Amino acid sequence: MITGIGNAISAQVKLTNDANTYRLAIDKYKESLSIFPNFNALDNWGASLMNLSNLEGNSQLLDEAKCKIMEAKLINDKPSYNLACLYALHRDFSNCKKELYNCLKAGTLPEKNFIENDIDLVSIREEDWYKELLKKI
Structure with missing residues (x-):
């Protein structure tokens, strides 16, 4: 409660x-x-x-x-979307990528629109792997 x-x-x-x-x-x-x-x-x-x-x-x-x-x-x-966001904020792109893909596999990612607009992920938006991840959602 x-x-x-x-x-x-x-x-x-x-x-x-x-x-x-x-x-x-x-x-x-x-x-x-x-x-x-x-x-x-x-x-x-x-x-x-x-x-x-x-x-x-x-x-x-x-x-x-x-x-x-x-x-x-x-x-x-379980994989943590919030942890992936934290890695992005720390510019730890390798761990961010790993955690986001683990979330994808586990089915724990938020909706695509939420991810695309999440200010915590601004630092990775131009990364090729991030663009590929979005295509898989």
Whole structure:
């Protein structure tokens, strides 16, 4: 339930682009994890930290985001689109490509339109392998 509240707040913040609303979502994910540990809350917490980092230009938040997303991946043991985005933000194109293709194989990629418009992936948009990936979706 609390994870759902965090998700609703995260969706709202994308419309307002307000750092305090991201912080509120992060607090809800933390609260959710204190009640029921789960990979969704960790992954969403990491994604919110990534978005907050983009908004504030704070690279330390990206490091914290990576910890949360990696922890979620260890629990879930599936490829992570959010981790691929994090790799793209760090300009680690090799790992980004690997994670995106693993997501494709696992069926965990978001819709093509979402991927094409994801600001986290701006750094890879001109890569040939990225264009090929989009053709396969």
